[in-house]
Amino acid sequence: MAEPVWIEPDLQFKRRLLADSDTLKKCFQCGTCTVACPLSPDTEPFPRKEVLWAQWGLKDRLMADPDVWMCHQCNDCSQLCPRGANPGDVLAAVRQQVVEHYAVPSILARMVASPKWLPVLFAIPAVLMALAIWATGGFSARPEGSSHFFAAGIFLPDGQGFKQANFDHFFAHYPIIIFFTAFVGLALLGALAGLVRYWKAMDARAGGRRAEGSPSLIACAVETIKEILLHKKFTQCEATANRYWGHLLLFYGFGAMFLTTCLAALAYYTIGYPFMSLWHPVKLLGNLGGVVFLAGLAIVIAVRLRGGKLAPASGYNDWLFLAVIGLTVVTGMICQAARLVNTPIPAYGWYFVHLLFVFFLLVYLPYSKFAHLLYRTVAMIYCRYSGREAAQGALGAGALEEKKAA
Template identity: 35%
Template sequence: MSNTVKVQPDLKFVEELQAIGGDSLKKCYQCATCSVVCPLSPADNPYPRKEMVWAQWGLKDRLVNDIDIWLCHNCGTCSTLCPRGAKPGDLLAALRNMAYRTLAPLPIIGKLMSSSSGMLPLAAVPALFYGIVWFIMASKVGSFLPTFNWDAATHGWVPAADGQIVFGGLFPGDYVIDPVFMLVFAFMIWGFYAGVRNMLKAFKEQPKTFIVGRKDEPSFIACLIDTAKYEILQHTQFLDCNDDEADELDIKRAAGHRWLMFSFIALMIVTGTVAAGHWGGWTLRFLGITGLGDIVSAIGHTPMPFYHPVKLLALVGAGLGVYGLMALTKRRVNLDEAKQSSSWYDWYLITLIWTIFLTGIAAMVFRVLDVAVLAYPIYYVHLIGVFMLLAYLPWSKLGHLVYRTVALSYAKKIGRIPMGADK
């Protein structure tokens, strides 16, 4: 006589899952088309068929600890070919969205990130802070739209009626930019550390795959390097998502992600160079090495002329970012909602990155054109956008840069997916 298996569904979890993008999961009748057509799903215990039935049954514990939700790159093939319109790709995206909310600590941030109504209090933090800074500095220099000249003796900007627009004069980098963003960066690292720790703890329940002919299990570091080499730098998973019938927008999706990634790398180099030049020069002068300190400071001194190598790299980075955003936005706008949907997380991330790039470019343009009434307010919005991108990164969709990288590396370690060179 067989034993009776009792399933206790979490109905609240099912409702929550439907509310954040998995609203069509009940249409699934387990035909397995999704697992068959997925170009990335492993042959052994493939996804997303099992995730669809787990979601229908409300098996929250299995789903939130499922490594396969991170292996999916949301190409939409499964949703496009689903005969019932159940949108399996949307379900996996919804599960990742749920993970962004709960992996990192301070779940209140994840809850606020999950809807448009939560954006106001999140944006209010940097908006209020930099608004107060603006008011204090305006009171100090005598204008809300001041101009400055460089004082070589004090190595600082001083107000001058016939000067130039200098964002660092109104928002001093030494006090309200660099220290604040260093704290924000530390907060982001702490959030990711806790989130990754929770993720790896959950993955310990994953069964290992026995691979005939495989020697010793690779170390996690070796798998992490392999993932960085293939999945991050070469975007092999995105390319594998495309087949002979993939349309132009799907093909450009991989290019859009790649160019946006290179854009962020370029802008990180620019930011690091400016910070290292400024603080390196300050340190050398503090130690009494004035001549070398002045030379090092000149490397990162802003505003930079357009022929400066660092400035040129910044412009290239901005151009790559806009190109990548255009490709990703075009694909997102042209998605067939009957087959693949866009969630709040998708549009929030795209809108925020567009805001950062456009305000950064516009602030530079209006600074060069000497239009203070537009340059300073736009730069103020730019600061808010950058703050929100960094501070809330572990709870946003962009957090997949870390979470998916860890998941792919762990999947390689346990043999769930092959190493890059073995494909």
């Protein structure tokens, strides 16, 4: 006679999943979704097993399951589910709990996930930045010809801040870089700690499994980054094919703007060269990136808003992330316009708001939906490293067609 197996459900975990999706109530474990999913491997396929674990409240298993990140929430499987359930939404809800579970410090993740803390999360950078700007003289109209001295002997330019829109006169470049480097550095340390915890949990669950002949960690990372750059997995989904374009445009638009910021900072701090002209190639790249990004954002929002069975479930975290990243870009564009038409006071006001969104986006990165980029990447690398990806890759294009035909 088989030994009884004791399971210890985490009821709070299950209650949260039930609040996010009614799939747990509907699913009768037929396994159709697993067959329908174009990304699921033959060995230990998903998402049926994840839905089962979620129904049983097996939080520990799901918190160490890299497969939840292999799902791209395309909802191909939902089309065929005889119970009208959405397994992809369950996996998305689990992913959100993974971020909260491994976050360091976890209180920040809980705050970011809750609307009631939103004012506080914005008030923190508002107060800190106001103090930094006040300390560097940005709020005072400096008399013509005077200079301002900031800690560490950094000499700021002469004050003309209220005659000509120059962001350096409001929040000087050197203090701003110290300010953001310090907070973003802390955020990255928090992210790293969370990712290491997650890697260890996945490894412990798999018993340190590593397939014979698996590539090195670096080779796995390189392959994973290539796959992300090409957005290959999105192309295999059919039900919401336009999500591919939405994510692609968001990704490369954001990349172009990030590259522009890095190049501008590098040029400014090494040779003191400001990219002020709208027609400078680097500036053009940034603006083009902004337009591409907003086009991608419009597609992603349209997919979420259209509702129906194929739309991914959209909770507070999804909308918060889309709003913050979108407003970061829009306020940045407004700042640029205000500087070009030389309206100093509105320009500084919008600059302050823009920096608030930049802070929210980057410093709360390990605790918001932005962290999905990191956790998904780590899970994908782990799948390759442990040999799990080989099982997925074993499908291959031909096998995928067979699976679809079946």
